[in-house]
Amino acid sequence: MCGIVGAITRTNCVPFLIDGLKRLEYRGYDSAGLAIANMEDHQIQRARSVGRVSELELHAAYLDARLGIAHTRWATHGIPSERNAHPHMSEGKGFAVTVVHNGIIENHDEVRRRLMVDGYVFHSDTDTEVIAHLVHQKMVAGADLLAATQAAAAELHGAFAIALISSNAPNTLVAGRKGAPLLVGVGDAELFIASDASALISQTKKIIYLEEGDILCATDKNLRIFDARGNLAQRPVVTSQLSADAVDLGPYQHYMQKEIFEQSGAIAATLEMVSNAQSINPELFGADASPILNQVSQILILACGTSFHAASVARYWLESIAGVPTVVEIASEYRYRESVCLPNTLVITISQSGETADTLAALHHALAMGVEHTLSICNVPESALIRASRLKFLTRAGPEIGVASTKAFTTQLAALFTLTLVMAKIRGRLSGPQEGMLLAQLRHLPAAVAKVLEIEPEIKKWAPLFANKEHALFLGRGVHYPIALEGALKLKEISYIHAEAYAAGELKHGPLALVDSNMPVIAVAPNDTLIEKLKSNLQEVSARGGELFIFADRDTKLTASPGVHVLKLLDHAGHLSPILHVLPLQLLSYHVALVKGTDVDKPRNLAKSVTVE
Ligand code: AGP
Secondary structure, three states: OOEEEEEEOOOOOHHHHHHHHHHOHHHOOOEEEEEEEOOOOOOEEEEEEEOOHHHHHHHOOOOOOOEEEEEEEOOOOOOOOOOOOOOEEEEEOOEEEEEEEEEEEOOHHHHHHHHHHOOOOOOOOOOOHHHHHHHHHHHHOOOOHHHHHHHHHHHOOEEEEEEEEEOOOOOOEEEEEEEOOOEEEEOOOOEEEEOOHHHOOOOOOEEEEOOOOOEEEEOOOOEEEEOOOOOEEOOOEEEOOOOHHHHOOOOOOOHHHHHHHOHHHHHHHHOHHHHHOOOOOHHHHOOOHHHHHHHOOEEEEEEOHHHHHHHHHHHHHHHHOOOOOEEEEEHHHHOOOOOOOOOOEEEEEEEOOOOOHHHHHHHHHHHHOOOOEEEEEEOOOOOHHHHHOOEEEEOOOOOOOOOOOOHHHHHHHHHHHHHHHHHHHHOOOOOHHHHHHHHHHHHHHHHHHHHHHHHHHHHHHHHHHHOOOOEEEEEEOHHHHHHHHHHHHHHHHHHOOEEEEEEHHHHHHOHHHHOOOOOEEEEEEOOOOOHHHHHHHHHHHHHOOOEEEEEEOOOOOOOOEOOEEEEEOOOOOHHHHHHHHHHHHHHHHHHHHHHHOOOOOOOOOOOOOOOOO
8 A cells, every 4th residue: 555665876766766666566556656856957857657667667767866756656535547646746936845655644634725725736636735735835934845844744644654855955855754654775875765675675674664753854975863853863773684585476476376385484484483392481472471461361352354354263262272251353443432441451453564554543542541461463573563562473474465465364373373372371271281282283284284285276176167256155164254254355355256254154044045056155164063063054055056165174074066066175283274274265266366367466456555544
């Protein structure tokens, strides 16, 4: 969702700007643009286009300068169009200010009205344009670019990251963040900024993470960072662990495919500390986790989308294995709901990106209600979520580029199962032999994942059977019900087939009315205590002419027949079965999307990290 890059370089910065935007493409966007400032004649030139960055690259081919800013836009205010694409510009009184922006300016209407009274004319439907005019107005009144940006930022409400250049501030790049991510890459007499580290690794591994409210002012000679109160601040330079290989496609056709097949390694990396230990310990969640987790009497988990589904699986584990009362809530609902928060509640937030606006706001809402115990499970170190939480567990999935979340989900589940074991142990519900047995299940998980993924050729054969379907129904029971929900989300987001998931016992309470020969029904059917109940539900589907696609365990007693397709997973994982059962659903949605020819990694209308409400 919106990506920013910017640079002060020794030679032409445009190739970096274009490369950086391409590396941010995965975040989701519908138009792109860049602006450069010529250090010699102080002219600003701009190129913008709707569609892919490769389109912008053609428009920008003739541009050459050492200072520039660039942007991919995911439309919020105003349709995707060239005039709404960033950078936005304010011109007059002999100079220009241009800005790129990620996030939302909530008071843009009011600021726009004031600026219009002062004679400013608006050329776009965006909230962003107010920033350009506001900074311009302050520069007309005598402020330099830095002071004008600081003053403007103080007047703007909302969560945003911005970068600006001006023909009146030769050689200067000003950028800042408040609620949306922005990183600085430190090069050899060069400086880069970007929304995330993947855009910087081609240039440098030396990264500065800006803090909330920071505004930087950089020239080709120096870099100054000011904190939210305007004081000069020192921010550490850290070495990014991200490797170029991690964000390259390698031999795969799509990032989603690559990420599905990376799951075995991603889970192994996430569980490294657990697998090497003889016993499970709370410190896996932070040095001071033990006293905090010992006080916890219930858990509230907040998340969105796929991360919410991981939370929903964890609820079954935490209640049945650890005996901790657990509630799971969609972050965007919780943040605006008047709720009751019991003392000694552990609030867990789960997020791949750690920048999801709703999840972050939900955490802040919980903190404002007096919650003391917070834990984040996240894939991005230094993300806003990780920084805002007391306890943390970093999944080590590596960068997830495909919009459809896959390896982030299974590594979140691995982390949540680890937490379940910690809580069970603290509450005296785990005997030594049980702990050993469950740890053994965790250690076996990477191998089991690799084995189950061998099912791909069989799933490929099923995919064409879905290509002309408009709807699909997913069924599961118990801990596998959230897996059905996740399967439906995967199918709808990348193949655009309308898919819904139900707890199979709910079928006869309504959705059964939808079942006919045009409605494929996909069932998650592990050989667990609910299998006989599920089989009855599946009979109800067959009796109404529904076509069944069943993912069973090796030893589930189910056989294929006309209208009933059965695939059996090649390995078991005990309590961790949901992690295995989501894999064929990921593969099914991927192969259906391939057959349908959709844009697998960048499905329409979606963004990778949803940094606006
Ligand atoms: C999953 O395939 C989605 N792209 C989406 O639901 C995602 O999980 C959600 O937006 C939450 O993102 P987060 O994990 O980065 O917070």
